[in-house]
Amino acid sequence: KAGVTQTPRYLIKTRGQQVTLSCSPISGHRSVSWYQQTPGQGLQFLFEYFSETQRNKGNFPGRFSGRQFSNSRSEMNVSTLELGDSALYLCASSFGAGGSHEQYFGPGTRLTVT
Amino acid sequence: GDSVTQMEGPVTLSEEAFLTINCTYTATGYPSLFWYVQYPGEGLQLLLKATKADDKGSNKGFEATYRKETTSFHLEKGSVQVSDSAVYFCALSKVAGNNRKLIWGLGTSLAVNP
Numbered sequence: 456k457a458g459v460t461q462t463p464r465y466l467i468k469t470r471g472q473q474v475t476l477s478c479s480p481i482s483g484h485r486s487v488s489w490y491q492q493t494p495g496q497g498l499q500f501l502f503e504y505f506s507e508t509q510r511n512k513g514n515f516p517g518r519f520s521g522r523q524f525s526n527s528r529s530e531m532n533v534s535t536l537e538l539g540d541s542a543l544y545l546c547a548s549s550f551g552a553g554g555s556h557e558q559y560f561g562p563g564t565r566l567t568v569t
Numbered sequence: 570g571d572s573v574t575q576m577e578g579p580v581t582l583s584e585e586a587f588l589t590i591n592c593t594y595t596a597t598g599y600p601s602l603f604w605y606v607q608y609p610g611e612g613l614q615l616l617l618k619a620t621k622a623d624d625k626g627s628n629k630g631f632e633a634t635y636r637k638e639t640t641s642f643h644l645e646k647g648s649v650q651v652s653d654s655a656v657y658f659c660a661l662s663k664v665a666g667n668n669r670k671l672i673w674g675l676g677t678s679l680a681v682n683p
Binding site for chain 2: 459488497498500510511545547557558559560561562563
């Protein structure tokens with residue numbers, strides 16, 4: 456079974472631009488979560504989607520948005536990029552939206568904002 | 570609110586040394602507990618989990634016991650290898666109605682020297 460894939464793996468953008476990151480979950484998984492990982496803040500939860508609906512949302516500004524498609528693939532968009540958005544963005548999938556929360560992570564997208 | 574506290578790193582050990590990474594949590598109800606590992610340049614991988622009090626999770630020589638009386642889930646390994654060098658994350662999961670929360674520790678970096 457293929458793992459979680461994220462594209463692109465690396466991205467360099469300029470302040471003020473916008474960016475879209477993509478995540479394909481493990482086949483059969485319907486839940487996709489997004490995290491931002493930085494050395495100073497650790498792993499911070501952005502949002503979770505299940506069956507095309509946002510189920511949970513972290514404390515990030517509205518510049519961060521996401522969506523999930525009918526095939527469970529998910530995209531995350533960040534508009535008006537700031538230097539502080541430079542981070543590793545991780546996507547994780549899981550089978551359901553309840554019960555024990557075993558997540559499978561992709562390798563991440565390294566975003567650098569200059 | 571719910572939280573996870575991990576011992577601060579970095580932890581530096583010699584090969585074959587005994588490893589303990591402390592993790593304590595604060596949560597109401599009956600959370601599930603997890604240890605994830607992140608190897609350099611990769612996403613997170615589930616290392617082990619425990620879903621109820623006194624459960625012991627184990628994998629690849631690592632163990633952790635869910636101690637409700639001390640609200641702890643310390644990670645241990647009897648003899649570490651250089652290949653265990655990674656960042657280790659403790660996390661808890663709670664389900665409340667249709668929503669679930671996954672709360673992460675800040676991670677503990679482990680470096681094992683030959």
